[in-house]
Amino acid sequence: MAAEINRLEDVLDEHIPSDQLKEVKRILFGNAPIKLPLNSNVEEKAKSINVDVEGYKFDCPKEQSRAARLVRVGAIQNSIAIGTDEPVVNQRDALHRKIGKIIDLAGECGVNVLCLQEAWTMPFAFCTREKYPWCEFAESAENGPSTCFLQDYAKKYNMVIVSPILERDEAHGDVIWNTAVVISNNGHYMGKSRKNHIPRVGDFNESTYYMEGDTGHRVFQTAFGRVAINICYGRHHPLNWLTYGLNGAEIVFNPSATVGGLSEPMWPIEARNAAIANSYYTVAINRVGSEQFPNEFTSGDGKPAHKNFGHFYGSSYISAPDGSRTPGLSRVRDGLIFSEIDLNLSRQVRDKWGFRMTQRLDMYANSLGEAVLDEFQPNIITE
Amino acid sequence: MAAEINRLEDVLDEHIPSDQLKEVKRILFGNAPIKLPLNSNVEEKAKSINVDVEGYKFDCPKEQSRAARLVRVGAIQNSIAIGTDEPVVNQRDALHRKIGKIIDLAGECGVNVLCLQEAWTMPFAFCTREKYPWCEFAESAENGPSTCFLQDYAKKYNMVIVSPILERDEAHGDVIWNTAVVISNNGHYMGKSRKNHIPRVGDFNESTYYMEGDTGHRVFQTAFGRVAINICYGRHHPLNWLTYGLNGAEIVFNPSATVGGLSEPMWPIEARNAAIANSYYTVAINRVGSEQFPNEFTSGDGKPAHKNFGHFYGSSYISAPDGSRTPGLSRVRDGLIFSEIDLNLSRQVRDKWGFRMTQRLDMYANSLGEAVLDEFQPNIITE
Numbered sequence: 001m002a003a004e005i006n007r008l009e010d011v012l013d014e015h016i017p018s019d020q021l022k023e024v025k026r027i028l029f030g031n032a033p034i035k036l037p038l039n040s041n042v043e044e045k046a047k048s049i050n051v052d053v054e055g056y057k058f059d060c061p062k063e064q065s066r067a068a069r070l071v072r073v074g075a076i077q078n079s080i081a082i083g084t085d086e087p088v089v090n091q092r093d094a095l096h097r098k099i100g101k102i103i104d105l106a107g108e109c110g111v112n113v114l115c116l117q118e119a120w121t122m123p124f125a126f127c128t129r130e131k132y133p134w135c136e137f138a139e140s141a142e143n144g145p146s147t148c149f150l151q152d153y154a155k156k157y158n159m160v161i162v163s164p165i166l167e168r169d170e171a172h173g174d175v176i177w178n179t180a181v182v183i184s185n186n187g188h189y190m191g192k193s194r195k196n197h198i199p200r201v202g203d204f205n206e207s208t209y210y211m212e213g214d215t216g217h218r219v220f221q222t223a224f225g226r227v228a229i230n231i232c233y234g235r236h237h238p239l240n241w242l243t244y245g246l247n248g249a250e251i252v253f254n255p256s257a258t259v260g261g262l263s264e265p266m267w268p269i270e271a272r273n274a275a276i277a278n279s280y281y282t283v284a285i286n287r288v289g290s291e292q293f294p295n296e297f298t299s300g301d302g303k304p305a306h307k308n309f310g311h312f313y314g315s316s317y318i319s320a321p322d323g324s325r326t327p328g329l330s331r332v333r334d335g336l337i338f339s340e341i342d343l344n345l346s347r348q349v350r351d352k353w354g355f356r357m358t359q360r361l362d363m364y365a366n367s368l369g370e371a372v373l374d375e376f377q378p379n380i381i382t383e
Numbered sequence: 384m385a386a387e388i389n390r391l392e393d394v395l396d397e398h399i400p401s402d403q404l405k406e407v408k409r410i411l412f413g414n415a416p417i418k419l420p421l422n423s424n425v426e427e428k429a430k431s432i433n434v435d436v437e438g439y440k441f442d443c444p445k446e447q448s449r450a451a452r453l454v455r456v457g458a459i460q461n462s463i464a465i466g467t468d469e470p471v472v473n474q475r476d477a478l479h480r481k482i483g484k485i486i487d488l489a490g491e492c493g494v495n496v497l498c499l500q501e502a503w504t505m506p507f508a509f510c511t512r513e514k515y516p517w518c519e520f521a522e523s524a525e526n527g528p529s530t531c532f533l534q535d536y537a538k539k540y541n542m543v544i545v546s547p548i549l550e551r552d553e554a555h556g557d558v559i560w561n562t563a564v565v566i567s568n569n570g571h572y573m574g575k576s577r578k579n580h581i582p583r584v585g586d587f588n589e590s591t592y593y594m595e596g597d598t599g600h601r602v603f604q605t606a607f608g609r610v611a612i613n614i615c616y617g618r619h620h621p622l623n624w625l626t627y628g629l630n631g632a633e634i635v636f637n638p639s640a641t642v643g644g645l646s647e648p649m650w651p652i653e654a655r656n657a658a659i660a661n662s663y664y665t666v667a668i669n670r671v672g673s674e675q676f677p678n679e680f681t682s683g684d685g686k687p688a689h690k691n692f693g694h695f696y697g698s699s700y701i702s703a704p705d706g707s708r709t710p711g712l713s714r715v716r717d718g719l720i721f722s723e724i725d726l727n728l729s730r731q732v733r734d735k736w737g738f739r740m741t742q743r744l745d746m747y748a749n750s751l752g753e754a755v756l757d758e759f760q761p762n763i764i765t766e
Contacts, residue, residue, distance in 0.1 A: 005403065008410050015398045018712045020388065027391050028411070030648035184766045191764045197741045212743065217750065218762045226763065236738050238621030238660050238745040247761040265413035266659050266706045271657035276649050277621050323649045336646045355619050358580045360595065364622040367600065368748035371629045378630040381574045382604045383567045 004260075004311060009327040017021045021356040028037075030324030033058045033339060042108050049101050052109070052335035054327070055109060058320045060342035071110040071224045073251055073281065074111035074338030076102050076120075077329055079289030084123045090137045092121050096149050102336050107157035111338045112224040115253040115285060117316075118177065118232050121146050122166060123291045124257040127203035127309045130295065135209070138168035141181045141192040155187030160222045162229055164210075164255040169191065176210045180229040180255065182220045190220055195231035197242050202262055203309055204233070205300045212225050217243040225250045225343045232256040235270045235284070238277065245278035246361075254284045260313045267315055268328070275319035279349045279356065281341055288314035288332055387694060392710040413707030416722060425491050432484050435718035437710070438492060441703045443725035454607045455588040456634055456664065457484050457494035457721035459503075460699045460712055462649045462672030467506045471519045475504050479532050485719050486533075490540035494721045495568070495607040498545035498636040498668060501615050502561065503531050505549060506674045507640040509588035510692045513678065518592070521551035524575040526565045538570030543605045545612055549592075550575065559593045563638065565603045565655040573603055578614035579623050585645055586692055587616070600626040605742045608726045614637040618653045618667070621660065628661035629744075633726050636668045643696045650698060651711070658702035662732045662739065665726055671697035671715055674686075704732040713753045 007012060012166035015026055025032060038046075045051040062068065081094035099116065118124075122137035139145055146165050154161045156347035160183065178195035194213025198206050217240070219228045228249035234240040235254045240368050244252050254271050258264075271284035290310020300304050315328035318339045329335035350356050370376055385759050388394060399407055408415060415704040419438035421429075429436040445451065464477035489497050500694065501507075505520040507536055529548050537544045543566065550562035561578035577596025581589050600623070602611045611632035618637045627635050641647075654667035673693020681688045698711035701722045712718035733739050753759055 005406055005410075007409060011399060011403050015400065015403075017398065020394050020398075021387055023435045024391060024394055027388075027647055028651075029390060050617055182764075186766065188766055190766050197743065199741070200558065200737055201735060213740075216762060218764050221763050233741070235738070236660060238625060238656075239742070239744075242621060243747065243750050243754075246750070248763060264410055268411070269652055269656045269659065269706070273621075273652045276652065277619060302537055321654070341443075352584060353619070354583055358582070358595075358616070359620065360580065361621070361622075364626065365748065365751035365755050367622075367626045367629065368744055368751060371626075372745045372748050379599060379601045380604050380609065380631060381565075381601050383569070383571055383573050 004332050006184055006330050006332060007328060021035055029327070030276050030322065031059065032324055033324065036340065038109070042105055046105055050289065050334065051102055051105065052330055052333050053105055053109065054329065054335065054337050056318070056326045056339040058324065058339060058345065059339050060345040061348065066344055069225065069343040070340055071113060072109065072111045072338050072340050073318065074106050074109070074114045074281060074336060075253070075283050075285040075374045076106070076114065076116050076336050077128055077288055077314045078102070078117065078334040080291055084125065084291060085294045088133050091123070092137065092145065095121055096146070100153065102334070103153045103157070105336055106338065107153070107159060109336070109338055111159060113222060113227060113251065115229070115283060116164060117285045118164045118255040118257045119166055119289045120164060124287065124309065125293065126206045126209055127299070128293050128297045129205050129208050135176060138166040138176045139365055140170060141165065141167045141179050142189055147181050147183065147189060150183050151187040154183045154185060158185045160185050160224055160227065162227065162253055162255070164229070164231060177213065178206065178210050178231055180231060182227065183222045190222070191218065193218055195234060195262045196232045197237050197378060199233040202301065203259070212294050217247050219244060219249045220245040221228065228252045230254050232258065235274070238274070241274035242310055245280060249280055250346050251283065254282060256284065256286045257284055257312060259309070260311050264313055270324065272319040277355060278324045279321040279353070280346050281321060281357060282319045285316045286314055287312040288330065293299040293317055321346050389713050390711060390713060393544055405532065412710070413705065414442065416707060419723065421492070425488055429488055433717065434485055434488065435713055435716050436488055436492065437712065437718065437720050439701070439709045439722040441555045441707065441722060441724050441728065443728040444731065446727055449727055452608065452726040453723055454496060454700065454726060455492070455494045455721050456666060457489050457492070457497045457717050457719060458636070458668040458699050459489070459497065459499050460668055460671055460697045461500065461697065461717040463674055464617065464671065467508065467674060468677045471516050472615070474506070475520065475528065476534045478504055479529070481533070481581050483536065485717070486536045486540070488719055489513055489721065490536070490542060492721055494542060494717070496543040496610060496634065497607060498612070498638055498666060499547060499587055500668045500670045501547045501638040501640045502549050503547060503609045504750050507670065507677065507692065509589045509592055510682070511676050511678065511680045512588050512591050518559060518756055521549040521559045523553060524548065524562050525615045530564050530566065530572060533566050534570040537566045537568060541568045543568050543607055543610065545636055545638070546608065547614060561589065561593050561614055563614060568606045573605070574601065576612045576685045577615060580617045580620050582616040586642070587683060593720035602627060602628050602632045603629040603685070613637050615641065618657070621657070623737065624661055628663060632663055633729050636665045637665060639667065639669045640695060641669055642692070647696055647730050652699070655702040658704055659706045660738060662704040662736070663729050664704060668699045669697055670695040671713070671717060704729050
């Protein structure tokens, strides 16, 4: 098997002549954000733990009547830390240690709002359809070990941390959910937001473990802007993105776990389209690596049973309301991506493009209301 | 000013080494459709009228219980034919002659459903905000000169033709609309579909001329599949795309007129995202060239008055429900793009990915219904 390309952008940079490169990238990626230099301490530490760190800054015009609202928004993508046949607690602790070091880097880079990848405390074992030991990774959103672990970092770095975990809801019959926990920059638990759309495709047999979320489209008013979380498969649903926008989101994270053969050509499209359509920032986060499981499983594709699940292609990126985006992180390596953004750009783009003003939401509320009725008849014209 | 790049894909083809090119294109564009050879007659005629012709074929697995439903779907992008200071009827007639020749090519290529660009019978004069002479381009959808002109071609080539024009609705007070007329393969007028979302951005002062469409999201059951038309700025509205899907569209055309500096980085994203999200085919069509107007006008951007409007960057392309897409037509040259598609792919992708099944439309009907209420309070969690 040929080696995976590390980054699409590297291939373009290497081969496209410089007189055409800028225009090619403008067409593909919009107005390029500035790449921020890293301090040498960060560079050294990142190298020592084998993590890519990339910082950017999106352009935003100054306003006369509002001060800029500059925020550094960041995301971590990573492979698992130790084998999936190790004891559950050891696997989780190893991920805690690994991610702790990357959060330290984020802290040094001045990241204000950081999001980890989907189910970051565990391998993405849902492909196996085995309940145990994987259900043991589920933990309380409010005071589970991963929330507690991150609260210290949040306080230390004055950083909002979004922590997507497998949740065990003990107060409601021990049910499991796919949930993002939001921890404030003071280290307090702010709340949780559950995955609204659950896939049943290929290796993603997630409805075996948890149902569609019941927390709606809440938005978290943090010290660094209004944040929402659209978990993984929810990115395929424009209404999901839109409804976070209706509740006032300025930054929507999309912590994900998705693999190359299945979704990679959709990856650069969906979160970026959401940023355009809703005039807010989006951050798409995907894990990296492949994960080897103890027992063999099938993928619902007629192919032989196997133990390997991957390749998760990383490529995490940040999109701005004007349709521009950062390059993606590596397709194969752990990484931290962050960008300085001005939250004011959201309203500026709304004023310029007018997507919200021209949205005709009342018409669509009616259309959707009709479409869900049993007696709905599609509006079809025949000759 | 540097010459415009003809096609993004050409730059990639020329410079990316062949061992990496396939993977780069897979990530950027999905599974490549096959390029169809043209017969030499078409090639010769196309060359003689200086039009690019490109044919593709998207892959689709065979089903056991349904025969393939193969359709050739096509689109024409073009510059205007003569100066904007010529008499209105001459301008329209010149466009008729020009497009007639390209439809002949489409007929020879076996195109079954063809869509022309937005307001194809005229320059895109709405930038001027002058009512005359431009309002004189408006004509009856039912039996105006352009509908009559195309009916002959439709019958001759057994081809459904979608004709986006400036409509004059004489039966309702002479009001002007931005409208797509659908002509059946028998040459009959099937109906019309009006532009649902009207821009007020930069040079696109279109609300000066026509209001938001009142024809909803009708879908046309043609001999070659169920067709809908999302005109231009409607592509920025995911709900617009979605509602055509709810009514059963299998192919949604997006006839447009849009310029480089404004929208080009969004262009490859939006129609393709719609194909993915709604599991149908989309065809994005944009005119080419720049248009020089008799009187100067300003663009609402603080810059000096000018007479030129462009560059319209073409780049028309076709997307499949699985997220793959064709290359774009030229950014500067007239062109005809077509692709053989199997309409069955739409349901196959729905079965595989389940976006419709997991859509939770009832929840969103409620959410939108609440969001339009005066007393709506966004769902915001504070610390």
